[in-house]
Amino acid sequence: NAGVTQTPKFQVLKTGQSMTLQCAQDMNHNSMYWYRQDPGMGLRLIYYSASEGTTDKGEVPNGYNVSRLNKREFSLRLESAAPSQTSVYFCASRSDRARGYTFGSGTRLTVV
């Protein structure tokens, strides 16, 4: 089925470790996003990419880097994980013409 695919679904890291969360969409969307969701706080925007080759900071970018490898893929990297980065991470994409965004199923990350 067409949509947004995120990997991995679950991950446990030790403080200071690094990892990359992968996201790919097959809907030919230009815009892609990374959000994090913490209990009681709703989703907050980390980074977004309006098109291939461009990325911009969102509301909570500190501690993260991103890479828009091509139109399909948008990865999120934690260079040195901290317990405060324990969260559920959602990738999303949006068509330029349609309303509404499509979300991936999320990555549950725990940093110990």
Place this chain on the structure above:
Amino acid sequence: RKEVEQDPGPFNVPEGATVAFNCTYSNSASQSFFWYRQDCRKEPKLLMSVYSSGNEDGRFTAQLNRASQYISLLIRDSKLSDSATYLCVDERNTGRRALTFGSGTRLQVQP
């Protein structure tokens, strides 16, 4: 102050009841509004867009009042399957085009 505010609930209602959720937004630059539904430990999914004239989709009715910066969602004839968290969302088109989420209102429909 949060940019999009919702009552977190939970709202516990019996099957068949009518329930209304409210939401306020603080950024006058917000242009588009949505209600998303999120089931436990799942991703948000678009329930419906919200238009100034009000719009209906089956048992769901959404209203927008730009003057008061207020959005509502009405669910009629609640079903057990309506149990979920409902996220009020706005989208701005100034600088970056992205969604801003409220923290959600939890609905539990009981038999």
